[in-house]
Amino acid sequence: MLEHEVEILLVEDNPDDEELTLRVLRKHHLANHIQVVRDGAEALDFIFGHGAFAARDVQRAPRVVLLDLKLPKIDGIDVLRQMRADERTSTYPVVVMTSSKEERDIIETYKLGINSYIVKPVDFDQFAEAVRQVGFYWLLLNQPPIQ
Template sequence: MLPDEADVLLVQDNPLEVELTLRPLRDLDPACRIGVARDGEEALDYLLGRGAFRHRLGAPLPRLVLLDLKLPRVDGVEVLRALRASPRASAAPVVMLVPVSEPRELAQCYQVGANSCVQKPVDFDAFYETIQTVGRYWLGQNLAPPAAAGQRGSGAVGR
């Protein structure tokens, strides 16, 4: 599920949800490389190149991280906080997928550095449209950070 290089990293534990989220992205661009992390830890390991993904250390960041708010073990906000704190991957564009727009949760997401927050509609047609809109923008219009942009501070210079 996790190629060494991915355009999109989807962080989602529910396989049904994964399948339904991949579909609109695939329909948008069948060539798109999508990685799926099943929980927050795996996502961090992948992005930060540690644990099982030590070999990815220094690999390019995905152009879009679709991070679900509710995750087992380490939840979405914690993943984002760790990500933004890491010199290696702080610049990764992260879109938070939230079940409903709870003001308190939204505030928290933005506070720890979400690039965008999107509510997942229950109705599939609406959901499909939403995911495609997100993909179209972040993979199409949005200019991704340069390869070295995520590398900040002395650690980055030293690499």
Template sequence: MDYDNVEILFVEDSKDDAVLTIRALTKSGFANKLHHVVDGAEALDFIYCRGAYSSRNPSEFPKLILLDLKMPKVSGTEVLERIKSDPVNKSIPVVMLTSSNEGPDIEKCFALGANSYIVKPVDSDNFFHTIKEIGLYWMILSQPAH
């Protein structure tokens, strides 16, 4: 895969949620340059061109990061904090896409610099619609910082 043209970095450890999200993005026309990783450690390797991604061009940034909150190895909040505290990567929009609707989680993510916090709908029709709207807003309507 050509990792230098990734537009959406999708970080999700749940196989079921990943399949639903990728299907919704594909049907909406937003998945052609999507790369899915399964935990926060792999996300950081991708962003910082380490490990399996060491040959990726460090000057190519995803246009959007869809980030789950609760993951093994490195949590979504740790990934978010790393990205938003880094002057090079802080302008990449990060959308928390999670099943947690707990106030402290939401507050912490916004305090760390999340651009949006979206609770995954349980119903598959609503889930599809939500993912389509995320793609439309962040990939088409929103203007990038760099």
């Protein structure tokens, strides 16, 4: 897969959630251009074109970043903060997908300009439906900022 084709950046440290998310996206043919990163540092590498992602064009935003908040190394809110502080990445569409319903997370991430906040349902049917809707909306319906 070529870096510039990435449509979804999935930032997810839980391999089960990763597999279940990919399964749902695949089922709906939404998983062709997806990049998975498994901690905050790797997410920043992708976003800013460092390390393994040095070949990536930072100006080309993915259609959506699915961001978990509790991540190893650098947590999701810090990833978000750094992304928003850089002009090249400040308009990347970000959907927080997390297990937490904590109000302070919701308020803080909205203040950092997230585009949506989704609490991952425990129930798989509901989870699958949430992932499907997010995928369809951001990949097919939403008009991204001009590239």
